[in-house]
Amino acid sequence: MHPFPKTKHLAIIGFVLTLCLQWAFFRFGVEHLHSPWNALASGLAIFAASYMLSWGAELAQFEMPQSLAIAFLALVAVLPEYAVDMYFAWKAGTNPEYIHYATANMTGANRLLIGVGWAAVVFAYFFKTKKGEVILEKENRTEIFALLLATVYCFIVPFKQSLSWIDSVFLLSIFVWYIRQAMKAKHKEPEIEGPILEIAEWKRLPRIMATFFFFGVSGFTIFIAAEPFAEGILEVGRKTGIEEFILVQWLAPLASESPEFIVALIFAWRANAASSLGTLISSKVNQWTLLVGMLPLVYNLSAGHIGPMVMDARQSEEIFLTAAQSLFAIVIIANLRFSITEALLLFVLFMTQIFFTSTEARTIYAFVYIALAIGWFFAVKSNKKGFQEILKIAIKR
Secondary structure, three states: OOOOOOHHHHHHHHHHHHHHHHHHHHHHOOOOOOOOHHHHHHHHHHHHHHHHHHHHHHHHHHHOOHHHHHHHHHHHHOHHHHHHHHHHHHHHOOOOOHHHHHHHHHHHHHHHHHHHHHHHHHHHHHHHHOOOEEEOOHHHHHHHHHHHHHHHHHOOHHHHOEEOHHHHHHHHHHHHHHHHHHHOOOOOOOOOOOOOHHHHOOOHHHHHHHHHHHHHHHHHHHHHHHHHHHHHHHHHHHHHOOOHHHHHHHHHHHHHHHHHHHHHHHHHHOOOHHHHHHHHHHHHHHHHHHHHHHHHHHHHHHHOOOOOEEOOHHHHHHHHHHHHHHHHHHHHHOOOEEEHHHHHHHHHHHHHHOOOOOHHHHHHHHHHHHHHHHHHHHHOHHHHHHHHHHHHHHHHO
16 A cells, blocks of 8 residues: 655645534534634535545546546535535425525526636636636537536526426436436546545555545535534624625535635646536536426425425526526537636626626626627637537437
8 A cells, every 4th residue: 555645635634624523513512603603614614525525526536437527526526515505495395485595505606606617717727827728628518518408498497487396307317418428438547636646546445445534524514514504694694784695695605616616726727727627517517407406306305295496586587697697608618618718708797797786787697698698609600610519419429
C-alpha cells in the first residue's frame, strides 16, 4: 500500500472532517445554538460535507466509465442542495407555505449554477492560460440534449402553475436516459489531485474503504444538518426583516453549491476546463431533471395523497425565468464552444437580475434571454450545426 497522505493533505482532510463533526456536537451535545449561529454552523457542516462528497466521488471514478463518473460526480456534488430542497418539499406536504421555499431554492440553485458556475470556469481558465474559449468534448452533446429536453418541458410548468407526478415521470425519464447513455461510455482512469492524491494510489480495497468513509461521513452530516440549515435561514429572515424567499433562493444554494464551484474552478485553473465545465453541465442536467422531478413526489409522500404542488404567480414567473436562462445557455454551448464573452454575458444578466425582484423585471429578463437565444441561434452558424449534431446523436441512441 502506498504512503499515508502528506501532512498538508492530512491537515486539509482533518479540517474538513472537523467542520462536519462540529455540527454533530451542537446537534446532539449539551450546547444548542440559536439564530443565526445555528444556520451558520449547519451551513458550514454542509459546506464541508460537499467537499467530502466530491472526494468520495473522485475516488469512485476508478470503478466506473468516465462519462458515468462525471455524471456521478455531478450528482453527488449537488446532494446537499437536494437535501435542503427535499426538506422544503416534505414540509410543504403539511404546510403549503413551504411550496414557496421549495420553488425558491430550486430556481435559485439552477440559475446560480449557470450564471456563476459556468461563467466562473471560463474566467479561471482565461486567467490561467490566456485562452478566451473553453472547447467541450463531443460526448457532452448527450448532456446538452438531455438539458434541452428538460428545458423545453419546463416551459410548460409556469402555464399550468403546478408540479405533479406527470412532470416527475417525464423529467425522471430524461434523467434515467441520460445515466444509461453515460454507462455505455468506455472506462478511463481519472486524474486525481489535491488532498486525496495519495489515497487514490492505494490498493483497491483500502481505496474503496476510504471512498465509503467519505460518503458515510458526508451523508450523515447532510442528513442531520439539512433541516436546521433550512429552518435557520427562515428564522434569520424573520428576525432581520429580509424576505425569506430571497434568502432561500440565493443564500441556501450558495452554501450548498459553493464547494462544487470551488472544485470546478480548481480543475479549470489546472487547464482542465473542458472536464470542469462538463461536470457543471451535468450538474445542471441533474438539477433540472432529478431535483425538479423529485419535488412533487416528496410533496405527495408527505401529504399522504396524490395531488399537484400548486404554485402562485411569483413561483411560476421564477420557473419561467429559469427555463429562459437555461435555453439561452444551451444555445450558447450547442457548438461545444463557450467563450469568455458569452460567459460574461451570462454572468452580468444573472448578477443584475438579483437586484430587481418585481414581476415586470422577471418578465423582462426572461424575454431578454429568449430573444438572445433566438438571435444567437440564427446569427452563429456553428450553433445551428451544433444542434443538428446533438439531434443526430439523440436519434442514433
